[in-house]
Amino acid sequence: MIKREEVLGKLPDLDNLLTPGEREQVLKEMQVHAYRKNEPIYSEGDKPSHLLCLISGKVKIYKDGVGGRAQIVRVVNAVEYFGYRAAFSDENYITAAAAFESSVIATIPIDLIRQLIMRNPQLAWFFLRRLAKALGRSDARTVNLTQKHIRGRLAESILFLKESYGVEEDGCTLSISPSREDMANLSNMTTSNAIRTLSVFVQEKLISLDGRRIKILDEPALQKTSRIG
Amino acid sequence: MIKREEVLGKLPDLDNLLTPGEREQVLKEMQVHAYRKNEPIYSEGDKPSHLLCLISGKVKIYKDGVGGRAQIVRVVNAVEYFGYRAAFSDENYITAAAAFESSVIATIPIDLIRQLIMRNPQLAWFFLRRLAKALGRSDARTVNLTQKHIRGRLAESILFLKESYGVEEDGCTLSISPSREDMANLSNMTTSNAIRTLSVFVQEKLISLDGRRIKILDEPALQKTSRIG
DNA sequence: ACATTTTTGTGTTTAAAAACATCTTTTGCT
């Protein structure tokens, strides 16, 4: 178990937008949980009760679709909030979340957050901005996933992972090493096609692979592939 | 030109959540414009400057994709706000909007809205809820458009139009009569396939067609088709 | 009213991706 006092200081905005009294209240009600790799965090249909904040690790937000195929709709990096959309619109979760890799997550009761938002316009604006950005990305993603061909979608996913989680010290190896199935679920394709197309990208020297580790060799060409297929 | 005084009374929430002084300020800065059918309202890349409110008519929000094919990502019904997402996230528009049919739209400078939000948590919460709902629908839409087959996507679009715009007095004719191209752009398919699949639905007695008018004959079967294809 | 353009409808061909089958490699477990 992680010390809650150490965690609050890491919470962006929630820490510095609150009055000392509010901060104390959050500290009292906050809990911290650890999740192992691939462990579910919440499931579709669950009733949301807490705002979640990813303190460390990586999280995927996905939706199960036709024939057991999942689609990853968002990914979460530390330190970011998630899991509040359904609560804000008074719905049960329509997505599921799982740890991409082992993660530590702080939870704060959503009712408390709602109270803070109603008292603190800065905080309201913070979440408004986040939702607005997420909606824009979701719209763009819809079109990319529906209209691009397999090569374009996979290239885009690789660039998406770079943008979301960054790269290691070498400047080109992705900081996250997803399974082929995860790559498929990011890119709206079958696992077979993800494997196949990754191999083609290696042959074309766009990337190199070392197990699950993906190294971007030719980013401009990858961007071009993402655009035109 | 429509009288601005008559319009403000129709604005949901913005009317009843504001103090008299705030209401006066909105009235002073609000403008009203009329758009003909298919007339563009804003384009991808434009800088957003106003909150838009659809007073009457119907609006489609879409995104141009690969090879001139557009994808409709949202539709707007009267009386609803739109066009604020990009402004809230400090981006230019990443979508375009056009009148589905002739429409009247009120515009309020986004800076004024931002000020009101910072002073009025109820108003902030109103927009938070709207964005949260829109994001949920967008996520669901992503999966539906990517994973379902043509029949499922088209059936879903018909039901989506019923839900969004309702039906006429007969209880089964859609209130909106989109072109085959619009149906295709809603359903992520080519116009040819929209025409073809609509014909098949007529043969199967799921719907009947009278030009652009769509009448739902067997909603349960249409829902089943939407789910399983 | 008539010519022109746009929209709708239908058949055919081609390309893309899913489904399927099989095998190898890696990983996790006790």
Add this chain to the structure above:
DNA sequence: AGCAAAAGATGTTTTTAAACACAAAAATGT
């Protein structure tokens, strides 16, 4: 270490939908 299960790899077949081509009907402008 040894076994079972999961993940990765690859070739083949089948399905799906896009692309293409053309004709008919409807809408639009003059």
